[in-house]
Amino acid sequence: MREAVTPHAPFFNRQALHLRPDPSRVVVRPFRPAVEPRDLNPVDKTRANHIVDRVLALGEDETLELLAATLRNFDDRHRNLPAIFERRAAEMEDALASHAAFSKAQRQLVGAYFLHEYSFEAAALFNPSIVLHPDQSGLAEDCGRFILSLRAVGEGHISSLTFRSGVLAADGTVFIDPPERLAGTPEVTARLGDHLELTFDPDSDIAERVIFPVTDMQANGIEDARFVAFRDEGRTTYYATYTAYSGRGIRSELLETSDFLSFRMAPLKGVAARNKGMALFPRKIGGRYAMIARHDNESLHLITSDTLYDWGLGEVIMKPKYPWEFVQIGNCGSPIELDEGWLLFTHGVGPVRHYSIGAVLLDKQDPSRVIARSREPLVQPEIAERQGYVPNVVYSCGGMKVGERILLPYAISDAFSTFATIKTARLLELLKD
Structure with missing residues (x-):
């Protein structure tokens, strides 16, 4: 030919x-409130803790319902999204050290609040x-x-x-x-x-x-x-x-x-x-x-x-x-x-x-x-x-x-x-x- x-x-x-x-x-990337776009590492800890406080103020049923709704909305767009939420929460440890222990659902929900799709x-x-x-x-x-x-x-x-x-x-x-x-x-x-x-x-x-x-x-x-x-x-x-x-x-x-x-x-x-x-x-x-x-x-x-x-x-x-x-x-x-x-x-x-x-x-x-x-x-x-x-x-x-x-x-x-x-x-x- x-x-x-x-x-x-x-x-x-x-x-x-x-x-x-x-x-x-799309992929999910770390969301860092009020941080300069070129700065990949630091987080505004004050604002981050305010977000976490609001999550922790939710009742147990509200937390579970919000996490379930978030997973329904995004889970078909990403592989193993709960594990991604967990990993992001682990990356936030320094910013969140002042908080009490999290439940598993709270931890995943906190991770979700510090991610965005790109x-x-x-x-x-x-x-x-x-x-x-x-x-x-x-x-x-x-x-x-x-x-x-x-x-x-x-x-x-x-x-x-x-x-x-x-x-x-x-x-x-x-x-x-x-x-x-x-x-x-x-x-x-x-x-x-x-x-x-x-x-x-x-x-x-x-x-x-x-x-x-x-x-x-x-x-x-x-x-x-x-x-x-x-x-x-x-x-x-x-x-x-x-x-x-x-x-x-x-x-x-x-x-x-x-x-x-x-x-x-x-x-x-x-x-x-x-x-x-x-x-x-x-x-x-x-x-x-x-x-x-x-x-x-x-x-x-x-x-x-x-x-x-x-x-x-x-x-x-x-x-x-x-x-x-x-x-x-x-x-x-x-x-x-x-x-x-x-x-x-x-x-x-x-x-x-x-x-x-x-x-x-x-x-x-x-x-x-x-x-x-x-x-x-x-x-x-x-x-x-x-x-x-x-x-x-x-x-x-x-x-x-x-x-x-x-x-x-x-x-x-x-x-x-x-x-x-x-x-x-x-x-x-x-x-x-």
């Missing part, structure tokens, strides 16, 4: 599949990244099951991380599993400063899981996660570099998981970590970790390190060269290992802040050496798709290879996401022309 083409993306087969934001999907993807669902799913059982040859991460944006332009799963079929068709109606955030099971461990309900589907900002540095967003399946000594660990945005400053951080159920978060250190857009290679190079970064705001750098958490300046390997990238270039996710070298998708910014996607092939043994590079954009905003939250943008946080194809998810106008495929051999021919 011959792959279709479009005028502005002549080498890619674009899928007729769009992932758009759904405002009906439509986490009401505004946008974009900047996707993709890795092969840990479970590839039951698939035909040249098919691949994947996990897709997406940046979700809701009220106040707060970014969080959400997931989907799907399959790339042997004929190049992409199928996305329908997202679950429910969604939820993980429990913080360990915390040491900005180093955290997050654990989701084991009964939840991956599409239910939402990683929402949990530290002051992340207060306004967890942005543009670039996932990679990292192989080391026969073991695969999934890492994602992402940008933590406080509303005042940014920092690169690292997310780690082996099962997409429990996650560890930690800040990155070093000069490169002060900027955004870091992408980890899927294995060590010459015994060292390797990263593609852009800490000068316009060029791509190769950085190596003995540790995953400290990254220096590295060396420049690519500068803006063609008109579609004169303003700046950046990576579109982690390099993909091929027999011929490291395939790296890039983005370039041209006139009127017009974003396009290209690609480069790096030497397998020495990734600082560019073997081939696209002269023209591979993907540009379609005329009919230039409108959106940020017009004239196409952007990806990572693709992957399945069989003889490359699958590239990408976002359009910072609003929604779609997919494109290309035969690996055809892409390599294009880069070498």
Whole structure:
């Protein structure tokens, strides 16, 4: 079957599949009366205690009736809501220490008063990244099951991380599993400063899981996660570099998981970590970790390190060269290992802040050496798709290879996401022309 083409993306087969934001999907978030929006931790204890006093003044029957009515109103929108109420009440212990012992119903009702629903993807669902799913059982040859991460944006332009799963079929068709109606955030099971461990309900589907900002540095967003399946000594660990945005400053951080159920978060250190857009290679190079970064705001750098958490300046390997990238270039996710070298998708910014996607092939043994590079954009905003939250943008946080194809998810106008495929051999021919 011959792959279709479009005028502005002549080498890619674009899928007729769009992932758009759904405002009906909500999570519950802490409600903190009279607290500055950017402050994630303190609570107005005086006002909080007034609310608790009013709850405790209710009779036993009134308490039970109000709790039952609250559960009827919201229970079909969340998984295990009583446990969420209990957990929120536990987080309020410092503010509520002056009160007498609570009954179970009072405790849950107090927790409910300090929560609110948040439509986490009401505004946008974009900047996707993709890795092969840990479970590839039951698939035909040249098919691949994947996990897709997406940046979700809701009220106040707060970014969080959400997931989907799907399959790339042997004929190049992409199928996305329908997202679950429910969604939820993980429990913080360990915390040491900005180093955290997050654990989701084991009964939840991956599409239910939402990683929402949990530290002051992340207060306004967890942005543009670039996932990679990292192989080391026969073991695969999934890492994602992402940008933590406080509303005042940014920092690169690292997310780690082996099962997409429990996650560890930690800040990155070093000069490169002060900027955004870091992408980890899927294995060590010459015994060292390797990263593609852009800490000068316009060029791509190769950085190596003995540790995953400290990254220096590295060396420049690519500068803006063609008109579609004169303003700046950046990576579109982690390099993909091929027999011929490291395939790296890039983005370039041209006139009127017009974003396009290209690609480069790096030497397998020495990734600082560019073997081939696209002269023209591979993907540009379609005329009919230039409108959106940020017009004239196409952007990806990572693709992957399945069989003889490359699958590239990408976002359009910072609003929604779609997919494109290309035969690996055809892409390599294009880069070498």
